[in-house]
Amino acid sequence: MSKFGVIVMGPAGSGKTTFCQSLITHLQLNRRSAFYVNLDPAAEHFEHQPDLDIKDLISVEDVMDELRYGPNGALVYCFEYLMDNLDFLTEGLDSLTDEYLIIFDMPGQIELYTHCPYLPRLVKFLTQPGALDIRLCATYLLESTFVIDRPKYFAGSLSAMSAMLLLDIPHLNILSKMDLIRPQMSKREFKQFLVPDTTLLDDPRRKTKTSVSVDVHGSDPRDKNALMSGATFQRLNAAVANLLETFSMVSYLKLECTEEDEGESIDAILSHIDHCIQYHEAQEPKELPDEEFEEPQED
Numbered sequence: 001m002s003k004f005g006v007i008v009m010g011p012a013g014s015g016k017t018t019f020c021q022s023l024i025t026h027l028q029l030n031r032r033s034a035f036y037v038n039l040d041p042a043a044e045h046f047e048h049q050p051d052l053d054i055k056d057l058i059s060v061e062d063v064m065d066e067l068r069y070g071p072n073g074a075l076v077y078c079f080e081y082l083m084d085n086l087d088f089l090t091e092g093l094d095s096l097t098d099e100y101l102i103i104f105d106m107p108g109q110i111e112l113y114t115h116c117p118y119l120p121r122l123v124k125f126l127t128q129p130g131a132l133d134i135r136l137c138a139t140y141l142l143e144s145t146f147v148i149d150r151p152k153y154f155a156g157s158l159s160a161m162s163a164m165l166l167l168d169i170p171h172l173n174i175l176s177k178m179d180l181i182r183p184q185m186s187k188r189e190f191k192q193f194l195v196p197d198t199t200l201l202d203d204p205r206r207k208t209k210t211s212v213s214v215d216v217h218g219s220d221p222r223d224k225n226a227l228m229s230g231a232t233f234q235r236l237n238a239a240v241a242n243l244l245e246t247f248s249m250v251s252y253l254k255l256e257c258t259e260e261d262e263g264e265s266i267d268a269i270l271s272h273i274d275h276c277i278q279y280h281e282a283q284e285p286k287e288l289p290d291e292e293f294e295e296p297q298e299d
């Protein structure tokens with residue numbers, strides 16, 4: 001039997017857990033079942049408690065206490081441990097039916113999406129035909145306020161593309177925390193950021209932003225080697241923007257969070273997720289009551 005899932009990724013604090021909680025609430029309101037899997041071994045506060053929690057296997061806190069690791073090392077250790085104990089996931093998920101949308105809430109450490117091998121292995125395991133065989137879609141969240149600082153926006157978009165290429169499954173990018181950008185930018189102005197392209201580098205409001213010298217190592221500014229000149233920094237931004245434009249792979253959906261917009265926004269994102277995992281196609285065609293098929297009356 002098919003299983004369906006969505007893996008929620010993004011940098012630290014981008015709103016992953018909040019998005020998962022909104023998704024669960026929305027599914028429940030629409031009489032659909034959610035199964036919430038927390039894979040962040042450092043997560044603490046949940047509105048909806050996880051149905052399966054990596055912390056029941058291992059937690060960052062325990063690793064830091066027992067092995068004296070720092071938070072990032074402990075996170076990596078937890079994922080290595082999960083990879084050695086994948087039965088934990090099989091036991092928790094094997095009996096789920098196609099009624100459920102399985103939501104995987106991931107940690108925010110960026111190294112997990114760039115150079116650690118765990119995520120591709122995890123996705124391969126979850127999607128493996130004949131085993132859990134989950135039809136999986138990835139979502140990658142980025143804070144909408146990044147668009148104010150163009151280099152940050154392009155760097156974030158590059159990390160979204162990196163996650164996309166790493167996992168090789170249907171993928172949606174989402175700009176979160178839209179309430180924080182609204183006071184600073186009109187809907188019309190914001191629209192241009194839904195698809196990154198090189199024209200966005202010409203920021204009329206912030207000419208100085210990309211022309212200052214940037215201390216790339218955070219070290220003593222008197223050390224000339226540690227400084228990247230304005231021109232070099234601009235060329236780097238242009239190269240990143242070009243790369244994104246050439247591959248034309250990154251575009252964004254918006255995650256609104258005000259009371260009046262949130263439902264519609266989550267609904268739209270959920271439709272995209274359903275489409276990516278072909279949820280509707282896999283459901284039995286439902287017989288609609290006769291009145292649904294009544295021909296419209298002629299005037």
Ligand SMILES: Nc1nc2c(ncn2[C@@H]2O[C@H](COP(=O)(O)OP(=O)(O)OP(=O)(O)O)[C@@H](O)[C@H]2O)c(=O)[nH]1
Binds near residue numbers: 012040109179180256
């Ligand atoms: N203003 C605003 N704040 C938000 C929104 N979504 C989340 N937050 C806040 O942003 C902070 C981080 O949110 P989380 O949902 O924990 O983010 P996360 O990506 O799961 O964080 P990590 O697991 O630490 O990587 C919290 O203080 C949230 O209350 C939003 O739409 N608007």
